[in-house]
Amino acid sequence: MKPSDPILLFDSGVGGLSVLGELRKTLPDAPVIYAADLAALPYGEKSEAEIAARVPALLGRMVERFLPRLVTIACNTASTIALAAVRGALDVPVVGTVPAIKPAAALTKTGTIGLLGTAATIRQTYVDNLEREFAGGKKLLRHAAPELVAAAEAKLRGEPLPTGAIESAVAGLRDQDGGENIDTVVLACTHFPLVVSELSDQFGNDVHFVDGSEGIARRIAHLTQGHDFKREMPDFMVTTSDHDSLNSLAAALETYGLSEVRSF
Numbered sequence: 001m002k003p004s005d006p007i008l009l010f011d012s013g014v015g016g017l018s019v020l021g022e023l024r025k026t027l028p029d030a031p032v033i034y035a036a037d038l039a040a041l042p043y044g045e046k047s048e049a050e051i052a053a054r055v056p057a058l059l060g061r062m063v064e065r066f067l068p069r070l071v072t073i074a075c076n077t078a079s080t081i082a083l084a085a086v087r088g089a090l091d092v093p094v095v096g097t098v099p100a101i102k103p104a105a106a107l108t109k110t111g112t113i114g115l116l117g118t119a120a121t122i123r124q125t126y127v128d129n130l131e132r133e134f135a136g137g138k139k140l141l142r143h144a145a146p147e148l149v150a151a152a153e154a155k156l157r158g159e160p161l162p163t164g165a166i167e168s169a170v171a172g173l174r175d176q177d178g179g180e181n182i183d184t185v186v187l188a189c190t191h192f193p194l195v196v197s198e199l200s201d202q203f204g205n206d207v208h209f210v211d212g213s214e215g216i217a218r219r220i221a222h223l224t225q226g227h228d229f230k231r232e233m234p235d236f237m238v239t240t241s242d243h244d245s246l247n248s249l250a251a252a253l254e255t256y257g258l259s260e261v262r263s264f
């Protein structure tokens, strides 16, 4: 392994940047290639079969091209559906994203937790199993909020957020039976921490938010303990969509240390 071998961080869109932000704090010298499957965004509206067919194949081709030392699926939807298949298909370590139900259960005082994710994520048995294992005796209210994916994509492009996106996501939890008692919200989609300040304004100060990004950064650091890192060229983003349409993302990408966008 060479010190310049990158970590490949993968998401359907800009959501994985919330994970990249944490990774930068933990491993500032690690070379990163940020891969976004923008041609297939949003994953959350796709079927299990589509995700299960697309993600392992795409990541297989990306690993062949970029030879990363480690792959991180910085996407709850892809991880809850396809993590095992990706691990089976690749011969590099793969870190997945798990909805942060365990830390939320430790944090809640009222015993009522909200979970915001994509439609595909919130229906997974993976989430049922996390609820059973870590949130026994608590109430977990789930809501699919695809509008927050669009809101995060817009925000990073410097565009106005879709009207009512934040309000309808919050109402989707609050209006459920017992929703008024929610004091902790799991952001079970990597796009959502990118709009956490807007969510917080709407939920009010008494609600805390948890997501998986810190845990993922710690896991990557653990798996790369003892590795040498040296960036020999600026980090960049690759995307499956036509990169000419991505000029509006350039300023945001710069703040995450990504110098350019390349097509894949």
Ligand code: DGL
Pocket: 011, 012, 013, 015, 016, 041, 042, 043, 044, 045, 074, 075, 076, 077, 078, 118, 121, 149, 188, 189, 190, 191
């Ligand atoms: N960022 C992805 C996640 O964590 C989902 C966004 C999408 O619907 O593509 O679930």
